Amino acid sequence: MKKITLSTIFILLLNILTLFLFPQLIFAQQKNVVAPTSIADIEALLKIVQTLTAQVEALKEKIEVVRQSQFTGSEVLGTVDINVAILMRQLGIGMSGNDVRVIQEILAKDPTLYPEGLITGYFGSATFRAVQRFQRKNDLDPVGTVGPKTLAKLNGIIVMKQNVALITQPVASEGTYPPASSSTQITTSVDPIPMNPTVVVGVASTTNTLNETTQSSVELPSDTTTLSTPTSEQQTLLPDVTSPVITVTTALSSATSSQIISIQGSAHDPQIAGQSSSGVTSITWLHGSSSGVAVGMSNWTIENITLVIGSNTIILAVHDGAGNTTSQSIGIIYTPPTVSAVPDSPIAQYVRQCALTKTPIQKNVFGLSIVPSYSQQYFDLLSDLGVKWVRAEFYWSEIERSDGTYDWTAYDIFVKEMNRRGISILGVINYIPKYITTWDIARTQFAKFSGAVAERYKQGGTFAQAEGWQSYGIQYWEIFNEPNLPGYGWLSQGQDPRQFLIEYVGLLAIGNSNIRAIDSSAVVVLGGLSPEGMPYKDFLTSLYGYGAQKCFDVLAFHPYGRGGRFASVASELQGIASTNNDVGKEIWFNEYGTSDDSIRDSLIQKMFEERNTIGGLFWFSLRNLKSIGWNFGLVQYNFTKKPSYTLFKDLLLTSGP
DSSP states (O other), rough: OOOOOHHHHHHHHHHHHHHHSSSHHHHHHHTTTOOSSSHHHHHHHHHHHHHHHHHHHHHHHHHHHHHHHOOOGGGGGGOGGGGGGGEOOBBOOTTTTTHHHHHHHHTTSTTTTTTOOOOOOOOOHHHHHHHHHHHHHTOOOOOSSOOOOHHHHHHHHHTTOBBBBBESSSOTTTTTTOOOOOOBBBOOOOOOOHHHHHHEBBBBBOOOOOOTTOSSSSOOOOOOOOOOOOHHHHHHHOOOOOEEEEEEEEOSEESSSSSEEEEEEEEHHHHHHHOOOEEEEEEEEEEEEEEEEEESSSEEEEEEOOOSEEEEEEEEEEEEEEEEEEEEEEEEEEEOOOOOGGSSSSHHHHHHTTTOSSOOOOSEEEEEEEEEEHHHHHHHHHHHHHEEEEEEEEHHHOOOOOOOOOHHHHHHHHHHHHHHHTOEEEEEEEEOOTTSSSSSHHHHHEEEEEEEHHHHSSSTTTHHHHHHHHHOOEEEESSSTTTTTTTSSSSSSOOOTTTHHHHHHHHHHHHHHHHHHOTTTTTTOOOBBBSSSHHHHHHHHHHHHHTTTGGGGGEEEEETTTTTOHHHHHHHHHHHHHHHTTOOOEEEEEEEEEEHHHHHHHHHHHHHHHHHGGSEESSHHHHHHHHSSSOOOOOOOOBBOHHHHHHHHHHHHHOOO
16 A cells, blocks of 8 residues: 655645635635634634644644654664764764764763653754763863764764774765765674774665654654655665675785875675665775775775874775665784884984983973963963963964064063063964975974074073073973864864874974073973874874984873873873883873863862872963853953852962962
């Protein structure tokens, strides 16, 4: 029997409403009489409206029953075990699939995040709000959509279970969330770090399916969603449930010394008698936090995949028009040539000039991490809080807007105010000037600039002499911010930090040698690593692979989302350093905070309890960076104090600066 469609029910409902709501108008038009307009008539019509409203609600329930009846049997997605799923797609409102279901199951385990607890497989407003709460809890921007950073957090929860499987395919770019056309569950487990290529075969499911037949309250798709009736041809042929085939034709070794590789292969969708054939629609790839789409279909190419030092897993997936997916996992171990193997390379020469400081590194450093945009009111708040250290950014891009021309005006004022208030400075050199267009130029200019900034602001430097100071200056210098997460001091957003890691090593080494040549007592701090972006463990391992352990005195990290675990995180970082013959490296946490007002006070309380477990610790930040958004400050953008300001001040007074 032919199924009833939503469009048929809505047309029927519209006719019923017209007949019962406006019978007088219909007959009036037919008989040329005036429709009644008395109070009694209007009251009678209102009663009819109330009755029909109740009937409409009942019809909605019947519509849902009909809708669910079209997604029963083998077409309904099964329950997904979140212990065997890796999320690949970026998601937003209107999308559906097993990956949405996995996210809902994760969020539903915490009623404070997802009180509705609906496991529908559809990304609606309740899921949007739950994702926002999850993002706030994990110190992410609460945008409500699932982008790369949120995927990384969610996959971090999943990967801890060790069993992984693929769910659906990645979306090309963050911020664009078209309605999902299909979702596929891959049920075969994948070795997280396979040493040899393995094949994972996909089991197909139909498009836009929801497994919510037992739910009494569900999130419905938008009212533009319609269900089409199968054509006679579709009724004749069985659905396409055959997985497409992917083959790698490039001869790949399980170990390589080449950091950038390309992969070629072929793909096809087998034609099975009695089944429809939908054809190959795309070949996608995933490597760490990077993903993309291959060029070509039957013969495809993926170019310029950047490997990290150690184990790499590249997941290839071929998709057909029916939502069937086949995946292949390729394991490659990358071992870069050591600097001694390329003794004449510029980077090797810079690294060999690095040296560790002989100055004892100060213990129990505690303060605020702040950014430019200072004022007298800003300086007064620092004094009022009682902090004795600030981590302050020095924008190279602002100081040197053209070759060799330095404008120190704003930073002279800042340094002068910090001296007047007895506050020490950890200076962060950030942002390469726009006029610099090649890495060769960058290395040449940074050699000059790093020496110039050290000369100006060191104890007894040119600025100190001009001001008549005897004992104040900047001794600690950090070389760029978050070099594993482009856009916040190093590179531009969207660039791959793996590709330019060796360039960071070069500038780190140049900064070390040139700052130390000017100030032998200087302490060089590694750019604080972010928990986002290129995995910090991979970044550190790669950094040490270039022999850079003597290029920095302090290993800096930003422990967002790791409150209550400072000691264990520091121990983990020291373990990585020791494994790479860098024993006893000092660990500082140079940024820590949250944009969520509801948890800020508890984080501050825990931070003060843990502050003595780490050599240096800086809270981010004093002031909100914008009037709307970037809500990290202890005071609002207009300098209105938050309750967190008073708590921070009281705890600092009790524990000491």
